[in-house]
Each structure stands twice: as C-alpha cells, then as structure tokens.
Amino acid sequence: QTVVTQEPSFSVSPGGTVTLTCGLSSGSVSASNFPGWYQQTPGQAPRTLIYSTSLRSSGVPDRFSGSILGNKAALTITGAQADDESDYYCVLYMGSGIWVFGGGTKLTVL
Amino acid sequence: EVQLVESGGGLVQPGGSLRLSCAASGFTFSSYWMIWVRQTPGRGLEWVASIKKDGSDKYYVDSVKGRFTISRDNAKNSLYLQMNSLRAEDTALYYCARWWEAHFDHWGQGTLVTVSS
Numbered sequence: 001q002t003v004v005t006q007e008p009s010f011s012v013s014p015g016g017t018v019t020l021t022c023g024l025s026s027g028s029v030s031a032s033n034f035p036g037w038y039q040q041t042p043g044q045a046p047r048t049l050i051y052s053t054s055l056r057s058s059g060v061p062d063r064f065s066g067s068i069l070g071n072k073a074a075l076t077i078t079g080a081q082a083d084d085e086s087d088y089y090c091v092l093y094m095g096s097g098i099w100v101f102g103g104g105t106k107l108t109v110l
Numbered sequence: 111e112v113q114l115v116e117s118g119g120g121l122v123q124p125g126g127s128l129r130l131s132c133a134a135s136g137f138t139f140s141s142y143w144m145i146w147v148r149q150t151p152g153r154g155l156e157w158v159a160s161i162k163k164d165g166s167d168k169y170y171v172d173s174v175k176g177r178f179t180i181s182r183d184n185a186k187n188s189l190y191l192q193m194n195s196l197r198a199e200d201t202a203l204y205y206c207a208r209w210w211e212a213h214f215d216h217w218g219q220g221t222l223v224t225v226s227s
Contacts, residue, residue: 001172034212038155045205045220046155051213089155093212097169099157101147 002026004092006102012080012109020105021072022090028071033092035073037066040087040104049088050075077107085109112136112216114206119221126196130221132189132206140164140184143209146191148202149220156202159191160209173199196225 003025012018022035029035035053038046048057050066053073063078073092077084090102118130132144146158159180160169168180179192189206201224207214 036213038214045217046214047217048213048215051211055211057213057215091155091157091214097160097167098171099145099160101155101157104154 002094002100004090004100004102006088006090006105008103009106009108012077012084012107014080014082014109016080017076017078018080018107019069020075020077020088020090020107021069022074022092022102023072024092029068029073029092031068033073033094035066035068036091037064037073037075038089038091040089046089080109082109112208114208114216114218116204116206116218116221119204119223121224121226122196123227124197124225126225127192127194128196128223130191130193130204130206130223132191132218134187134189134206134208137208139182139187144180144182144189145207145209145214146180146189147205147207147214147217148200148223149205150202153202158204161189193223196223198225201225 005023031053037050039049040046049064054066065076067074087104089104113135115133145160149155161180165182177195181190203220205220206218208216
C-alpha cells in the first residue's frame with residue numbers, strides 16, 4: 001500500500017523560509033505524480049496552493065512555491081507570515097485514477 | 111461563483127447506508143470530473159472516489175470498493191455518493207470537490223457522517 005509521507009509538524013519564524021516535503025514510502029516522487037499542495041485552517045475546507053508540482057493556484061501569493069527536491073515534492077514558503085500557520089497537505093496521483101494524500105504537516109509560525 | 115454544497119450526512123449504525131449529495135452551481139457541471147474526499151482527525155484527508163464528466167469512468171480507494179458508489183446527474187448538476195455497509199472507520203467529514211487540470215480546485219464545506227451504534 002502506497003504511503004505518502006510528510007513531516008508531522010514544522011515551525012518557522014516570521015519572515016523566515018521553510019520547506020515542507022512530500023515523499024513516497026517506496027520510490028521517488030516525480031512530475032508524473034502531479035504533486036499538489038493544499039492549505040487548511042481549522043473549520044475550513046482545503047484550499048489549493050500548488051498543483052502539478054509548481055503551478056500556483058489563482059490568488060496564491062508568490063511566496064509559496066513548489067518543486068521536486070531530490071526524490072520528494074517540496075513546498076517552500078519564503079517570508080513566512082503569521083497567517084501561514086495552517087495544516088498543509090500534499091497529494092500525489094498514483095495512476096489508474098487514484099490519488100493519495102499525505103498525512104499533513106502542521107506549520108507553526110513563531 | 112462556483113459553489114458546491116454537500117448534504118445527506120448524519121448518524122448511522124454500523125452496517126447501515128447513507129446517500130450523500132453535492133449540489134453544484136456557478137459552472138458547467140458536465141464539463142468537469144468530480145471527486146469525494148473525506149477527513150478524519152486521526153487520518154487527515156483521504157481521496158475516496160472520482161467520476162468522469164459523463165459518469166462513464168469511476169475510481170475508488172481500496173477501502174470503499176464494493177461498498178460505496180459514486181454517481182452524478184448532469185441534468186440536475188448533482189454529485190452523489192451511495193455508502194453501504196458502513197463501518198466505524200467511515201466516520202468522517204465528506205467533501206465534494208471539482209477536479210480541474212490535475213487539482214481539486216473548488217471544495218464544498220463538507221457533510222459529517224458518523225457511524226456508531
């Protein structure tokens with residue numbers, strides 16, 4: 001069974017840069033997994049930040065960027081702000097119509 | 111404005127059934143794949159099922175295959191999830207979402223399903 005791995009938690013200082021990663025329990029993440037990143041605050045539905053590895057969704061600030069780093073997908077937040085404190089989920093396409101979410105990373109800005 | 115509104119959640123006993131609905135507006139429903147995603151505090155987000163624009167192709171996560179059925183009525187701009195043989199582990203907030211260009215670009219606010227005796 002495919003498991004998508006994310007750091008359970010991360011913290012960053014205001015104005016700092018943080019990179020969250022999204023890996024596979026077996027194998028490497030590639031562009032053909034169409035990595036996506038979603039931000040979720042308590043009580044709200046998820047919101048797309050990044051899709052297809054590095055495409056920014058409409059209205060998303062350019063301090064959010066996506067890439068492949070080594071064998072993982074990565075979400076980098078440059079110049080973190082207080083309202084970036086959220087849960088971040090990655091999702092990967094595994095083929096045959098199947099998508100798998102990671103367990104999410106709780107980002108603290110302090 | 112794109113809107114997705116889920117309904118049909120509630121409390122059901124193990125082994126029971128529920129039918130979730132998602133009413134879509136603000137876009138041409140028949141032009142988009144649609145999906146169901148669920149969320150539990152312990153397991154985060156989980157993709158449940160996807161359905162092609164015309165309903166001809168459907169995909170499911172292994173844990174619901176044979177128990178859940180995704181369907182749509184393009185004339186009514188509605189998406190459905192028929193859930194049978196429900197288990198405690200199906201307890202979750204169920205979201206419908208629109209799929210576009212390899213991402214889930216619009217989400218509803220979710221409907222809560224609780225499976226408990």
